[in-house]
Amino acid sequence: MSVAEGNADIMRLNGAEKHFGAANTDIVRLDGAEKHFGAVRALGGVDFHVGPGECVGLVGHNGAGKSTLMHMVAGTSVPDSGTIGVHGGIEDNYSVSRAQKLGIRCVFQELSLCPNLSVAENTRINHASLQGFGWRRKAAELIAGKLDEIFPGHGISPWDIVGDLSIGRRQMVEVARAFTVTQDRLDLVILDEPTSSLDSHTAGQLLAFMRRFVAGGKSCILISHVLGEVLRNADRIVVMRDGKVVVTDAATAFDRDRLVTAMGGAEAHRKIAAEAATAKSETNPLRVRARPSGQKDGAELVARAGEVIGLAGLAGHGQTDLLLAIFAAASRPRAGVEVTAPVALVAGDRQSDGIFPQWSISENIGIRSLARLRNGLLISPRREAELAQFWQKKIGIRTPDMNNNIFSLSGGNQQKALFARALGSDAQIVLMDDPMRGVDIGTKLEVYDLVREEARNGRTFLWYTTETEELDNCDHIYVFKNGRIVANLGRDELTEEKIIQSSFGDAA
Amino acid sequence: MTAASIDTTARNSAERGALARARLLRGLLPALSLALVLIAIAWLNPRAISYFGFSLMLNLAIPIALATIAQMFVIAGNELDLSIGTFVGFVGCVTATWLRDAPLVGVLILLGSIGVYALLGALIQLRNLPSIVVTLGMSFVWQGLAILVLPKPGGKAPDWLLSIMALKPPFVPFPIIAALLIGLIVHFGLMRTSYGVILRGSGGNPAALGRAGWSLVKTKIVLFSLAGLFGVLSGMALIGITTSADANIGNGYTLLAIAGVILGGGEFVGGRVSPIGAVIGALTLALAASPLLTFMHIPPDWQVAANGAILIIVLAARVLISRRER
Numbered sequence: 120m121s122v123a124e125g126n127a128d129i130m131r132l133n134g135a136e137k138h139f140g141a142a143n144t145d146i147v148r149l150d151g152a153e154k155h156f157g158a159v160r161a162l163g164g165v166d167f168h169v170g171p172g173e174c175v176g177l178v179g180h181n182g183a184g185k186s187t188l189m190h191m192v193a194g195t196s197v198p199d200s201g202t203i204g205v206h207g208g209i210e211d212n213y214s215v216s217r218a219q220k221l222g223i224r225c226v227f228q229e230l231s232l233c234p235n236l237s238v239a240e241n242t243r244i245n246h247a248s249l250q251g252f253g254w255r256r257k258a259a260e261l262i263a264g265k266l267d268e269i270f271p272g273h274g275i276s277p278w279d280i281v282g283d284l285s286i287g288r289r290q291m292v293e294v295a296r297a298f299t300v301t302q303d304r305l306d307l308v309i310l311d312e313p314t315s316s317l318d319s320h321t322a323g324q325l326l327a328f329m330r331r332f333v334a335g336g337k338s339c340i341l342i343s344h345v346l347g348e349v350l351r352n353a354d355r356i357v358v359m360r361d362g363k364v365v366v367t368d369a370a371t372a373f374d375r376d377r378l379v380t381a382m383g384g385a386e387a388h389r390k391i392a393a394e395a396a397t398a399k400s401e402t403n404p405l406r407v408r409a410r411p412s413g414q415k416d417g418a419e420l421v422a423r424a425g426e427v428i429g430l431a432g433l434a435g436h437g438q439t440d441l442l443l444a445i446f447a448a449a450s451r452p453r454a455g456v457e458v459t460a461p462v463a464l465v466a467g468d469r470q471s472d473g474i475f476p477q478w479s480i481s482e483n484i485g486i487r488s489l490a491r492l493r494n495g496l497l498i499s500p501r502r503e504a505e506l507a508q509f510w511q512k513k514i515g516i517r518t519p520d521m522n523n524n525i526f527s528l529s530g531g532n533q534q535k536a537l538f539a540r541a542l543g544s545d546a547q548i549v550l551m552d553d554p555m556r557g558v559d560i561g562t563k564l565e566v567y568d569l570v571r572e573e574a575r576n577g578r579t580f581l582w583y584t585t586e587t588e589e590l591d592n593c594d595h596i597y598v599f600k601n602g603r604i605v606a607n608l609g610r611d612e613l614t615e616e617k618i619i620q621s622s623f624g625d626a627a
Numbered sequence: 628m629t630a631a632s633i634d635t636t637a638r639n640s641a642e643r644g645a646l647a648r649a650r651l652l653r654g655l656l657p658a659l660s661l662a663l664v665l666i667a668i669a670w671l672n673p674r675a676i677s678y679f680g681f682s683l684m685l686n687l688a689i690p691i692a693l694a695t696i697a698q699m700f701v702i703a704g705n706e707l708d709l710s711i712g713t714f715v716g717f718v719g720c721v722t723a724t725w726l727r728d729a730p731l732v733g734v735l736i737l738l739g740s741i742g743v744y745a746l747l748g749a750l751i752q753l754r755n756l757p758s759i760v761v762t763l764g765m766s767f768v769w770q771g772l773a774i775l776v777l778p779k780p781g782g783k784a785p786d787w788l789l790s791i792m793a794l795k796p797p798f799v800p801f802p803i804i805a806a807l808l809i810g811l812i813v814h815f816g817l818m819r820t821s822y823g824v825i826l827r828g829s830g831g832n833p834a835a836l837g838r839a840g841w842s843l844v845k846t847k848i849v850l851f852s853l854a855g856l857f858g859v860l861s862g863m864a865l866i867g868i869t870t871s872a873d874a875n876i877g878n879g880y881t882l883l884a885i886a887g888v889i890l891g892g893g894e895f896v897g898g899r900v901s902p903i904g905a906v907i908g909a910l911t912l913a914l915a916a917s918p919l920l921t922f923m924h925i926p927p928d929w930q931v932a933a934n935g936a937i938l939i940i941v942l943a944a945r946v947l948i949s950r951r952e953r
Contacts, residue, residue, distance in 0.1 A: 195838055215837075215839070216840035219840055231838055235828075235830065235897050235898040235899045236824060243824050244839050245839050250821035255819070283646045283650070
């Protein structure tokens with residue numbers, strides 16, 4: 120079924136190519152772009168174009184090749200074969216500075232600000248013409264003006280050191296900087312997961328600005344895992360899978376289901392929910408009993424073996440603090456927290472709290488299990504490799520060699536490695552600190568399955584998530600507000616309204 | 628909804644206020660440690676706090692400050708120069724021989740040595756070599772060259788250099804004026820100019836800089852050339868004070884320069900450096916090095932250890948402040 124639909128879409132793609140304007144009006148056009156990283160084919164012959172005044176949505180799983188494709192459009196990466204044309208002319212020596220001159224900018228997924236510099240100084244880095252007497256004032260005015268335009272009420276001073284700003288504000292600076300104009304023209308801005316670190320208010324501001332920008336005849340490429348965002352804001356949607364474009368069509372021709380099917384994930388989301396409903400006994404041994412430090416009444420979190428416990432509520436209302444308290448209590452007793460089994464934590468901010476950047480994938484997985492990997496005083500490379508191989512198969516980490524550096528993986532696969540680290544350990548309790556942020560739906564579904572399977576085998580999961588859909592996988596949900604548990608919902612009582620009600624309600 | 632967002636805004640601004648305070652405190656730390664050392668000296672020997680006393684105590688502060696600035700440029704690019712000490716010694720030997728006897732040859736040699744620094748920067752960037760290894764090797768090269776130029780201690784500084792270093796301006800001792808000038812000039816160049824931003828950015832996030840179209844090879848060459856230039860100035864200033872040279876004269880400067888940068892608020896990675904802080908750090912070390920400890924009747928054998936203790940205390944204070952920042 121899905122294969123047939125894929126073929127039909129490829130046929131339509133050819134039709135669409137003819138339909139969407141001649142080559143000379145395109146801002147950027149790639150024909151037959153291919154890219155290999157060692158044995159991994161990241162892109163296999165992709166045709167892609169963006170016309171003036173359109174917003175192209177680009178969706179696909181992590182590792183589908185979206186980022187690689189965007190690096191080519193932005194000039195930071197050169198295709199192994201295929202051609203790039205900009206404004207109708209073929210570019211032979213395409214580079215970042217050439218892209219900049221031709222009016223193509225990119226907001227990269229990994230933040231590309233210098234944390235040691237101020238906001239104004241970071242603006243200067245992208246504008247060679249900001250120099251000479253008074254450049255600091257000019258740079259400050261430029262970025263402050265653009266921030267005011269896109270994010271009114273942003274509360275960022277041009278003299279703030281970027282390292283002092285919260286991740287959301289850094290993202291705002293990064294986005295605003297991409298839209299600043301000095302000498303060079305600006306025709307196309309690539310937004311790679313621009314809303315992943317923004318709250319819904321600022322994300323809305325950004326998307327509204329993007330629509331205004333496109334209405335002014337400029338173009339955008341929007342990459343997002345929030346499919347609703349793409350469906351609502353893009354004019355045309357390009358779906359990628361396994362390094363290829365599988366569907367291109369007007370956004371109005373898509374709905375959520377068709378997008379998910381085209382991306383090739385989502386085999387029966389309902390199945391999980393049904394499985395989750397399996398009966399749980401109240402007699403399983405107690406694993407965690409914890410009361411948040413700010414809790415005034417007697418409410419406490421209780422988790423038993425084999426349970427998946429959800430921690431819900433608005434972001435930053437004490438969920439992470441409680442997880443960290445539980446984690447600390449595993450090694451040193453703490454008042455108000457009772458933990459009866461080894462604990463592992465899957466961090467939410469994988470770049471700063473999860474990954475050892477200099478290490479290989481195997482080493483990153485093995486670090487939680489060193490005691491078992493030991494051979495005498497030393498770590499046995501053989502056992503480490505076995506552990507890594509096992510989890511590579513089990514969790515599906517896409518890499519030719521587990522000895523590669525962890526950064527050779529795409530974001531979703533890095534997160535899988537962190538799950539493998541926790542699940543491969545002796546921990547009976549796994550704490551998850553909103554680990555699925557910015558991970559594609561396919562990876563998510565695989566991890567959900569794994570969590571259910573491990574829970575059936577008796578493991579306990581404490582799962583903080585900001586995505587209400589994920590709570591479907593939980594047996595029991597605690598809603599947090601201002602560092603306290605304000606609601607305690609069983610599986611059958613769980614509805615989105617109820618969670619929102621408790622999160623915003625006047626709980627004393 | 629709005630209540631929640633106002634709530635978070637207030638929390639953020641309070642957080643940032645705390646961050647700014649911690650940053651200010653950390654920025655003041657070098658000055659505080661210098662003040663503490665000065666107070667200790669004034670308490671031990673009030674007469675040392677005078678024009679003559681400062682001229683004497685800060686005698687070697689200028690070459691140390693210049694070597695510290697040289698090291699700071701290298702550290703700004705996330706590298707480390709282990710050869711700056713022997714390089715200063717080599718420059719000293721050339722200054723005391725060639726620069727006096729055949730000025731043109733001397734100048735060419737010194738310019739050439741700056742060129743070598745530029746090449747090292749390019750090599751380290753292009754071949755992705757660890758700078759510690761490269762400069763450790765170079766430290767033996769400079770040492771060997773210094774011995775070739777001046778096999779046994781001797782030589783004499785050029786007269787013009789002697790007269791510059793012997794300047795006695797009214798009211799404020801020369802080393803203090805020189806330190807102020809060095810600090811302000813480098814501060815302007817690195818912290819205020821538009822290219823200085825690029826140089827510091829190359830330490831903060833090299834990948835981002837490359838993506839914005841800047842050449843990382845060029846930034847590294849510029850940083851290493853500046854290190855070479857200030858190393859040359861340091862060696863010349865040193866010989867202007869000591870009047871004659873010795874191939875081992877600068878050996879202690881490598882670690883002193885690193886300590887000065889760190890004491891002055893710099894960090895080994897991330898492009899976080901402060902020229903004024905570095906100069907203050909160098910002054911602190913120069914002051915603490917001998918006079919203070921001699922006043923305190925600490926035998927010379929223990930002076931190095933005492934110097935280290937000062938460093939550890941200041942760095943510990945900084946860690947405490949940074950931890951509160953989190």
